[in-house]
Amino acid sequence: MSGSLKEYVNLRELARKNAAIVVQAPLSAFERVAALAITDSSAPESVIRLNLTVSEWHKGVLLAGDLEGSVGLTCQRCMDAMDFSLAGPVLLAMSEEDEEVEGLPEGCELVSLLDAGELGRTLDEVCLLPLVEDELLLRIPLVPMHGEGAACEGRARIGESSVMAEQREEIARPFSALADLMAGKGKGH
DSSP states (O other): OBOOTTSEEOHHHHHHTTOEEEEEEEGGGSHHHHHHOOOOTTSOOOEEEEEEEEEEETTEEEEEEEEEOEEEEEOTTTOOEEEEEOOEEEEEEEESOOSOOSOOOTTOEEEETTTOTTTOSBTTBEEHHHHHHHHHHHHSOSSOOOOTTSOOHHHHHHHHHHHHHHHHHHHHOTTHHHHHHHHHHHHHO
């Protein structure tokens, strides 16, 4: 099934068919995520791609697949723009019940439609936009920073400050050389 994330879908029917949901949407379709993003007017808008398989599960339906896309964020170390990948697996169990469920696949998150008002109330009518937006928000770090191996001006500043601290330490002990001389003088005599 291809379509829009704003459309309501019948997950129960899709699960009976082991159907796939393949959707792509611009980042701007996800208002809460777009509010966190840095936009570059010269760059094309980021696109979020969702590829899910819907299958039956004894308490509801399972959504398994992957999410692709990226968002521009501000590195909190150097305050420069960075491109952050939102890509990764998606494994959700959706249920109309609100109870602890045993037998979930490892790494699977339970989404109860009783608590998720904007998603819908039944598996027969679910809007995927808020579900996908929540998944995207969960992938964005609270303190975004360039990854290891990436050029980050903040790392250079942190390195400079440690060098400066070592220099201050040397300055803070002006008589340390005299102490070394005195210690050496006592050994030889």
